[in-house]
Structures are given as structure tokens and as C-alpha cells.
Amino acid sequence: MTLTSEQQDFAASVAEFCRRECGTREQRDALTGGGRETHHDGLYRTMAQLGWIGAGLPTEFGGADGGMVDICVFLEETARGMAPLGGFTTSIIVAEAYRRFGSPEQRKLVLGGIADGEVAAIAMSEPEAGSDVAALSCRAERRTDQHGDHWVVNGQKTWCSNAHIANTILLVARTSSGKDKHDGLTMFQVPADTDGLRINGIDTMGGREVNDLYFTDCVLPEDAVVGQVGAGWRQLMAGLNLERLILAAGMLGTAQRAFDDTLAYIRERQQFGRPIGTFQTIRHRIADLATEIECCRLLVYRVAELVDEDPDRLRPREASMAKLKVTETAKRVALEGMQMMGGYGYATEYDMQRHVRSTLVSTVYGGTSEIQRDIIGKTYGL
Template sequence: MPRVLSDERRDFVQAIAEFCRRECGTKQQRDELTGGGEHPHNQELYGKMAELGWLGAYIPEEYGGAGLGMTELCLFLEETAYGRAPIGGFATTIISAAAYAKFGSPEQKRTVLEGVVAGRLEAVSMSEPGAGSDVGALTCKAERRDGGWVINGQKTWCSNAHISDHILLTARTTPGGTKHEGLTQFMVPTGTPGLEIRGIDTMGGREVNDLYFTDCFLPEDAVVGTVDQGWKQLMAGLNLERMILAALMLGTARRAFDDTVGYVKEREQFGRPIGSFQALRHRIADMATELECARLLLDDVARQIDADPERTFPREASMAKLKCTELAKHVSLEGMQMLGGYGYATEYGMEALLRETVVSTVYGGTSEIQRDIIGKTYGL
């Protein structure tokens, strides 16, 4: 079904779509931009988007942004994902920027938010080898010393740390109490002595990192927000993180679906296009229906957030993340099956979509965690 958008939003989406077709519309272009898929982020392309003002769409006007809402942010994410734009650093940048906008000092806000508009990147670090879904179990510690803080410990799965200006770090500042107490967030420049960033090899290319802190000194003004209130600050940003990931995967699912439909219309076996066989035609129909349901859900949650930005939507945002990521994985797997051997070939690109979507049900809170959150909102 056609999406009902205002003239401004329709023009916004069309401009992004045209940009992606022109700049990264072919596999050859994308391979050149990403080193054959090894680097999910291309800074030159990202800089062009900054010049167009798109990266600052969600940033307040006082910092050079457009001050737009969740709806516009989701449209941008969905369309760039559909267009296969290699801007993998944008999601963590916006997640970090929102935290600074809510809790940062005036100087932190200026540095980060104006940097986002200009095309610079940010990273956020929570997970540890022993603290993934159970983020509250983290042990990386920050101790007061010499008028500042000294960080020791290891973090892992930190997306884009190697290409970012700063890392928004969550560390334990006060031991004892419950596991959700005594956590604090810090702004850590990536060149700080005592911080080592070491890449982790994945099937998605060079994207995530281990972080090693060894007597890493930070000044007092590196604290973001309030000491020992890091858990509450983390919870305040979950709407945004889940909506970002949902929008990205909705766009990726749409791309996998359209590529699959295009293939089954052209590929002939037994004297007819394979899409004309009922077994495939019905699967296509089911996926199209599920995509429309996911889009309607995401659009509705975005509108609710725009109408009441200070309210948290744990149930709705988790539903959007769960639905869009699981659907993206399903659609890419179906695409792989329908393309047959060609789905496995890098020439056709479905295998890349599969690699991207499989991990989406893990990062940003696994599907199991999303279901648990949704269940708890019903008093279970």
C-alpha cells in the first residue's frame, strides 16, 4: 500500500532514495565504498549527507540541526537502509547524541551535537564479556583519583569505536547495593591514553570492537549527567535505540523483499516464471502482508513518541524492534531460499542482507529480551 505522507516528508524520502540510487545504487559502487563489504561505513558518502543537512534532522535547531521528530528519523533510517547506503556509524551516533542532549553539560552538548550535524561519529559502550543482556552486571569500574576518574576493565561489542570521536561509556562508580545502582556514564575521547580499541572479526565486516581500559584517566567534567544515575539515563534512551534498529531493519526487509520479487518474476523453470507457482506466490503474499503490518506498527509508534516526547514507550518500542528485526531475518532467509544457489552468491547481494538481518535480533536487546519486556508491561 502507498504510504500516506505530507508533501515535506514525501519530498524528503524521495530525495534520499534518489541520492542512494545515484551514489550507491549498484553493487560495484557499494563494493568500492565499503572495500568489498569489509567496512560498513564510508565517511566520504556520510559527509555528503551531512552537507545536505540530513544527519542533523533529529538534532535540535540550536546546535545546527533541523529539530525534526522520530517520524522523520525513522523515514531517513528506513530509506537509507533500503538504498543500501554504507553509513553504519549513524545509528550509534544518534543514540549517543540523544543521551548527551538529555544529560550532557553545555560543553558536551555543543561538542557532540554540532559534531553530528557536521558528519562526525560517536559510539556507545555498555556490554562486557560477562554482561550482555544483563547490562546491570557490568564490572568495568571508575574510581575517583587525582581530581578525576580512573577507568579499568574491558568492554566488548562496541560498534564504531574505531571510527568515532568519543565513546559514551557506562562504568561502575559505586560498588554495593543493587546491580542497577552505582553506574555512571562518561564521555571518553577515543584517543585517551589507557584506552585500547581492538577490532573483532565478524561476518559483517569491521564494525565492532573490544575496549580495554588500563588506568585510563578522565577529568571530572567527563561525567555525563549525574554520578551513580547511569542506569536511569540508560533506560531513558531505550525508546530511541529500539526505534532506530526497527527502522533500519524495516528498510532492509523491504529491500530483501523487492529483490526477491524481482528475481522470481524473471527466473524461469519448467517453462514459466517461478513466481507464478503457488508455493512461492503465497509466500510472497505472506511476506508482503507482514511488511505492511510492520510498517504500520513502526509509523504508529513514531507518531506516539512525537506526540509525547518525554514519555517512555517500553511496550510499543520493544514491539517495533521485535517485529521489524524478526521479519527482516525471515524475509532475507526466504529470499535466500527462493533465489536458490544465486542467493548464496555474493553477486546477487541476498547473502549480505541475510548477514545484516541475522544479527539484528541480537544487538540492541535480543528478541528474547524484547518479549520479556513486553510481557512485563502486562504485569507478567
């Protein structure tokens, strides 16, 4: 995988921006409330003005018409720079759904908003429907009254990333029931300030990231449907290439940052009269981790190139491989980094404990490692 000169310049510009705007712990603490918040609106909108948030969006909606490789470059560099841009991942996932299935009016509103720096979220999981998303029960019923046709939503969603900072939420709800639970699901456009929607934050080790959503007689207009009624499952599957790959690209940057922080520490930390990095046991660990990260990088960008070659082709095997390999590797890098840093790796004074927390959850969200392995196995007819 070789980046073009433009992509290399893009990566360098993003990296330099991150060093300048959030390169120190003091800067990041100021931007995130001491690590409690994962997204800073001002920083995000500045990047949007530079054209970076819309790098992968069509030009007609304010984007740069780039591809998956460009998105991966941005994700890797911002994650490596620890930029608080938590809203980007879900926004790009939502953007892909609207690009494929949204009406012209919906695309103009949502894609244009994302390019300008607005955040979008997607609501799928429920208390009883996590890995088995198709088992969801949050229901939208079509009704007609003196005001015309509309939808009424009732139910709960959970683990909804970035709903508390979102302008719009892409809801997946059940509109009918049949023999196959995958049938009868529909996507809806829901403004975050819609009456009947209540958003409650869930405290996590990573700070304010995810939310419970409660829909109580939430009225949506007839044209809130995104795509076709009852086709929500097929539409979700069409976006899995993007979702799994962007999660992998972000964790690739986090893995590299955890490695960089570990390397800087073991070069400086002295024990028994010399830097601990010169001891063979540490040196070999570093060699193994560096090799694994490079394997991840090759995999991520190879899959990104395949997606760019044929954006409409589903690649469940390759996308799941990328998500599985990179998140598991990132977790290993962070945990071994903490081990090599000893007590300092555990101290909140250093960033390693943050890397550990963010990489641990990466093997859970977006489809657990167990689910990714299951998907890969099924592609071999098992």
C-alpha cells in the same frame, strides 16, 4: 500513518541519492572495500552537509529539529538503498543521551560534531554483562592529585559498534557498588584517542562493525561525567524508546530491500517454461511477506508518532514490540528470499547473502528477541 508532503519529499530525496551514489554493486563494493566496511566517511559527511544526519537534532547544534518520524524515514530509505552509513545508528543513540543529560559544553561539542558528520559510539556490554547490562564491572574511580579531581577507568567493554570510526565514545562504567546492581553506574564522555584506551576490532560475518575496548588507567577529567554520577542506569532507560525504534526502522528498510531483490529475481527467473513467481507456492510466499512488511511499517511509524507526541514518556512495550516484530520479520524475509533464489541467493555475486547476515544479527544486538519478549511480558504484569 501518513507522511507529510515534506517527509515524502525527504524520503524521495534520500532514495534518489542512494540510487545515484550507491545504487550498483560496483559502487557499494568501492565504498565498502568489497563489503568489509559498513561505513564510508565521505558519503556520510556529504549527507551531513545536506542536513540529513542532523535531521533529528536541535537547530542550535546544526540540526533540523525534526522528530522520530523523520529519523525513521531516513533510516528506512538508507537501509533500503544499502548506503554504508553504519555510524548513524550509534551516533543518534548517543546524541539522545547528550540532548537529555549533557552539559551545554558537551552538547555543543558532541551534537554539533554529529550534525557535521562525526561518528559517536556507546560502550555498554562486557564479556560477562550482555543482556544483563547492569552487571557490568568496568570501573571508574574518582581520584585527586596535584592536577585536581579526575576519574581513572579500568576494565573491558566488548561488542562496541563503530568505536573504530568514532570521534567520541559514551562509556557506561561502575562508580560505586550497592545492594542494587542498577545503582552506581555513570556515563562518561571519552574521546576515542584518549590515552589508556585501546580499541581492537572483532571480525564478524558482517565485516568490521564491532570492537573490544580496553581501559588501562585511562584518565578522564572531572567534567567528563554525562548527567549525574550514579544515575547511569536511569539515563540509559530514558533512551530505550529511541534505541529500539531506530534499530527497527533500519531493519524495516533492509526487509523491504530483501523483498525487492527477491521480487525482481522471481519475475525474471524461468523454470518449466515460465517465471517462477507465477507458481502459486512462490506467489503466496510473496503475498505473506509483503503483508508482514506492511504491518511492520505501520507499527514503526505509529510508535514514532507516539514518541514525537511525548518524547519524555517511556514506552517500553511499544518500542520492544517494534524491535521484536521488525527484526524477526526481516530475518524471515531474507531467509525466504534466499530459498526462493536457490543457489543464487547463497552466491556472493548477489546481495541476498548480505541481507541474511545483517538480519540474523539484528535479532541479537540492541537486546535479543528473547529479552524484548520478556520486557513486553513484564509490561502486562507478568
